[in-house]
Amino acid sequence: MPSSGQGPRVLYWFRTDLRLHDSPALAKALSLSPSALFPIFNWDPNYIYGHRVGINRFRFLLESLQDLSNEIKKLNGDSQLLLTRGAPQTRIRELCEKWQITHVAFEEDHNAYARHRDAAVVESLKAANIEVISQEGRHLYPIKEVLKNTKGQPPTSMSQLQKAVASLGDVAQPAETPTSLPSPCPPGSDKADIKKLFDLISDLSSYKEEVGTPDVDLNAAELGGQRKSGPDGEVTSYDTVAAGEKSKYKEEKSPFAVPTLASLGMEEPEVKLAEPIRGGTTEALRRLKKLTEDPAYLSTFAKPQTSPSTDPDAPSTTLLSPYIKFGCLGIRHYWHTVKETKKKHKGAKTDVPEGMEGQLLFRDMYAVCEAAVGDAFHGVRGNKISHYMDWYLPTVYDKDGKQVEPRPRGDDVSEERLRTFKEGQTGFPWIDALMRQLRMTGWIHHLGRHSVAAYLTRAQCWISWERGAEIFHEFLIDTDDASNDGNWMWLSASAFFSQYFRVYGLTTFPAKYDKHGYIVRKYCPELKDFPDKYIYAPHTAPKEVQEKAKCIIGKDYPFPVLDEKEEKKHCLDRCKAAYDSKLFGNSKEVLEGKAEGMLRKKHGVPDPKNFNYKENAANKIRARTGRRRRLLFPTPSTP
DNA sequence: AACCAGTTGGTGCG
């Protein structure tokens, strides 16, 4: 029990809610009138080692943490965000014991890993008689209440979601923003003392004893990571990220301080954006304020009408998704700000689903679906809403149903298509520009995501949406498990959407929005001197045009890796066969591993093992020129 | 043309 006889000693655990405003969990914690408040963010080795985190997202996270710490300091000069590290299942409880915490508070996070993590943490805290305050706050509506209204069924359309939330009333008003915060006081003291808090935990066991030696080191990036090696050549991000305890390479000023990319040995990516997407709640609110100055924009916003041929320097959308992902922007605050701003507009207004509120409701829809389907939402196997399609390069399971990692290599053709997709070297400028933009900036427009997702899955490559979701998860700043996996299911016509014959043309679709090819010229600069006529299909340009543009297709830019029309035809046949089979991720045949053979036999599409990749035109040219294209924008795959 | 869920409106039956 606490030594001081005053109010509760609260540890507030920040995770994906890096803000002080519109935070129901923080408000509830503060309503207890705590005598001490310890705002922590904990580096989870699972995040550092187990997840693929692109450098743009890692940078965004560091900036968001620094900004949050500054905001805390503004309310209490003796406080700051306290960064700790360790497996949360044991570390949170250890901190509680050392700091004599009575209550732990956090905002609920519904994604699969977070659910399991939090369940374990709560159990360890309950066993130690520590009270847990957890509140929903990441979504417009309480997910559990929505789920009750659907009787546990996933709402797979906007109308179903709207039906399910109809009885829940209006979106709650944002929780009040605190105007002061209690100090983090060491046990037995009524004064903040960061150094003393540090001393109390600096002898805690090392992460290696807690989680074992990680077998994945993200710094050994396969994609040309720019990691500087440490003094002994063995430094990992986890060592350098260390805060709140002794670290070999610690350079931070204060024991719990937020590290910088440089202190982690990571170099800034080669981003040429005029205005990079900077993390932090301050930046989120600044961007939101700018939006409120343009009621017409928010009022007439129609997602399908916004151009995908845009980047963070010239966005056609709000660019707020990264801030929502990390909780820098409170979702109810955003919702009501949009509502209020729209009142100022006199003319016609867009509504759900294409209007601004609709965009946010889709996020809730995916979250409810994820909660209804459970862990299986993140793949095909066992997923009751995902059609079974006999994709190439699917996630592989052993006979006990355990995922085989790393994924065994698939057929050469599909692996090559996946590689060129990830690197932005497919020979289709629209796809390549988007994929390079993704890696350079951590963001692409929603319709651009549609284009690349359909290309990789149901329209051309017939590669599992699971592979695409992994790539997005690695490089997007705004990645959110429920929305990311949900949208990949949507675009691959696995769930939510079934009109698989609606296929985006790789040249016609972008040309509808942008004849000049803004993002192609920016992200594939080798193509920048092509005339508009050929910008989305440079391989069709006559030799003289290629020479004049100083870009020979097959030499300076790849020839398309596949035939768009031919593959589309195959894919439509495969879609039809898959739908006719009525197999879903949770069908017996799928769980028993028999589904693939069944479908291959049925639709008669050649097994990729029999594809003769050498006949591919791009490869012919590659064989002739005798060299592989070098990556133009290698983005390090460091955390 | 090709999908699918939900709604509508008609028919037949008790």
Add this chain to the structure above:
DNA sequence: CGCACCAACTGGTT
């Protein structure tokens, strides 16, 4: 008349 059934139609954020 009420009800079950079914065919036709509609809408689906892009």
